[in-house]
Amino acid sequence: MYEIRTCTVEGCERPAVYEEQSCYRHLADPPAFSRRIAAILADSGTLSDADLSGAVFEDANFTEVSLQGCRFSGASFHRCILSKSDVELCFFDDAVFTDCTVHDARIRKSVFGAARLAGCDYTGSDIIQCSWNGSSCSWVTFDDTDILHSRFIGAEITDTTFRNCNLKAVDFRRSTRVRVSFKYSNDEDATFSPEDVPWH
Numbered sequence: 001m002y003e004i005r006t007c008t009v010e011g012c013e014r015p016a017v018y019e020e021q022s023c024y025r026h027l028a029d030p031p032a033f034s035r036r037i038a039a040i041l042a043d044s045g046t047l048s049d050a051d052l053s054g055a056v057f058e059d060a061n062f063t064e065v066s067l068q069g070c071r072f073s074g075a076s077f078h079r080c081i082l083s084k085s086d087v088e089l090c091f092f093d094d095a096v097f098t099d100c101t102v103h104d105a106r107i108r109k110s111v112f113g114a115a116r117l118a119g120c121d122y123t124g125s126d127i128i129q130c131s132w133n134g135s136s137c138s139w140v141t142f143d144d145t146d147i148l149h150s151r152f153i154g155a156e157i158t159d160t161t162f163r164n165c166n167l168k169a170v171d172f173r174r175s176t177r178v179r180v181s182f183k184y185s186n187d188e189d190a191t192f193s194p195e196d197v198p199w200h
């Protein structure tokens with residue numbers, strides 16, 4: 001795993017980002033940093049053990065990238081494409097995803113705790129053993145996904161579809177779900193709070 005280094009700006013407690021001395025906000029040119037990361041991923045296709053906390057990515061194409069052990073705490077992804085990506089042991093806690101396309105990705109053992117997602121499409125992806133606890137998902141498509149052993153405890157889920165999904169051992173306890181569809185999914189294999197009646 002990466003080593004956590006703190007930003008060298010006095011009084012700042014945020015982590016220093018990949019190969020830099022400061023956090024993303026205290027970089028001299030934050031967008032240039034995001035472009036450099038995008039260039040690394042476009043060139044090598046892979047990034048491991050990198051701290052990218054707080055980074056902002058807009059209109060980036062991360063198709064088929066491999067991200068292993070990276071930290072994206074509080075990062076933002078706007079209109080990014082992560083289709084066919086391979087993501088393992090990554091942290092996206094408090095991250096924001098808007099209008100992102102994540103088709104046929106393989107996402108394992110990663111954390112999306114308290115992340116905010118709007119208008120994102122995960123169709124066809126495997127999202128295994130991931131934590132979405134406390135996240136908010138609106139207008140998100142999880143159709144044709146395998147989300148085995150993932151947890152949405154306390155999540156706020158609205159206008160979102162889990163059609164034709166494998167929901168085995170998925171934990172939705174204490175989540176709120178408004179206009180959520182589980183059509184053609186095995187929601188009987190998921191766990192809900194006792195008072196919940198799953199929507200269809």
Ligand SMILES: [Zn+2]
Nearest residue numbers: 007012023026
């Ligand atoms: Zn800082």
